[in-house]
Amino acid sequence: MLNINIEKQLGQLQLKVNTQLPLQGVTAVFGRSGAGKTSLVNLLGGLTTPDKGEISLGDTLLFKHKTVNLPPEKRQIGYVFQEARLFPHYSVKGNLTYGMRHKAPELFNKVVSLLGIEKLLSRYPNTLSGGEKQRVAIGRALLTSPQMLLMDEPLASLDLPRKRELLPYLQTLAQELKLPIVYVSHSLDEILQLADHMLVLHQGKMIAQGPLTQVWNSEQMRPWVPLQELSSLLSARIADRHPDYPMTRLLMDDGNQLWVSGQLPPTHKQLKVRIQANHVSVCTEEPKGSSIRNLLQGKIKELYPSDNGEQIQLKIALGKDELWANITPWACDELQLTPGKDIYAQIKGVTMTQMDIAESH
Amino acid sequence: MLSDVLFSGSLFDGPLLSEYETAALLLSLKVSAVAVLASLPLGILCAWLLARVEFPGKAIFDSLLHLPLVLPPVVVGYLLLISMGRQGVIGQWLYNWFGISFSFSWRGAALAAAVVSFPLMVRAIRQSFETVDIRLEQAARTLGSSRWRVFLTITLPLTSPGIVSGMIIAFARSLGEFGSTITFVSNIPGETRTIPLAMYSFIETPGAEYQAMRLCIISIVIALASLLASQWLTKKALKRTASVC
Incomplete structure (x- = not known):
């Protein structure tokens, strides 16, 4: 289980989440923009520090107020950002291997073929399309052999054709790799296709959490979904x-x-x-x-x-x-x-x- | 008179450079190169502090760092003389403990050049640090890199265009350094007589216009070459690092 019990003041917004998420399948974090979705995954990834509380991943304590605060590089959590954030001075291959602690050609080949980026290895990020960049970014995170993968709206910066191109890769990923994924999105289309589990945030507070179908149809969900999307x-x-x-x-x-x-x-x-x-x-x-x-x-x-x-x-x-x-x-x-x-x-x-x-x- | 010098045919007769000119040129290059390379690590550190860290007294630190840029070079030379000279507070200590002396030696000339060119170098590198996307550094942290590895593999390479242009600007400034050098370490042939100092000597000497003009042309050639090199290197470094991915 991923145990989250944290509080964090972010300007006007008070983020307060107390929940347990399953360590299997894809958990979608859903909410309108400004609900605190990205802030929540930043806290999980160690990029920001909660004001109080505790976070633990399985048996590993990641954060405990005033006692433990593992830096991001020690958390073994992969992070795929909204923008790919590839390193411009490394080739695609250099980007992919950047976070690998030791050589693992089998894993490398598997991830590269899963994401269909075999032909891009010697190219540099500035020559890639948006969808290709995002695939490389996903591969780079996977190759660190993380315990969990955070994805912050990885499709949001892409146009519709690129989204359609990338979605099947994410689906295969979710099914092939036995890796828990926390997937931030404000798109119910993406969540339907990818998620098994769902957490709904509104103004920093968690208003529902549970198996996808259950949360999707719940009373709590209704007020936060646009009228046309119910x-x-x-x-x-x-x-x-x-x-x-x-x-x-x-x-x-x-x-x-x-x-x-x-x-x-x-x-x-x-x-x-x-x-x-x-x-x-x-x-x-x-x-x-x-x-x-x-x-x-x-x-x-x-x-x-x-x-x-x-x-x-x-x-x-x-x-x-x-x-x-x-x-x-x-x-x-x-x-x-x-x-x-x-x-x-x-x-x-x-x-x-x-x-x-x-x-x- | 200029046309006399340029077209008399006597300007570049014989070997390309005289022994005297070669000595001044090599000394100038040595002094400037040592000044730049020795001050580079400190320059990177100061630039990083100014670009990335908030600390009390930052404004004062920033101003102190820029002081050599606005002070008359002769004042810098005088301050070096009273602090780093054999009788100076720091100079005496350095000589007693490490046997290092700056007085009347090329090392002193390099120190003077380093001090006056330091603010220029820091400014260029600092600007470059400020343009490095912190989000890339965050991404590197999530990929398992410590702060130090992130600095070496992401921040520093992405700062390289600024480091290169900072080094070249400091090198060019060092080549031209005159006031603080002559004040601090005097004008000793073969030891501290760099091109500007040699030229000054010729100008002071009646009838040495030819020699002065030759040094003048050598200065222009070096300055042009370093500017061209700077542009080329910066372009090359920017190619890889400029695009946001």
């Missing part, structure tokens, strides 16, 4: 493909089925499926002759009016799963929706694409 995360497995149309049928844990666009590559792994609240509509009776492919029976659990009064966020119970739907107050009044009412939730099949589906690790 979504539910359901776990499902691939059942089969449609015989005639390019669609795939997913089976959710409690038997509900979901048709999604495209022919997903077959896998037996558990999938995470994101359903945007804006893509869910509600009927009080079973609709007939609809183009919408997914009709799920459920029961209204709660209604939350949005801050600006323009929308109502419905929480719908589908067996054990929960689903968010955004509707207008007008529709809500006309259908007389109240908690406990039986309804049908409709989800358009075309709205769920590969961007919304990720494998669980």
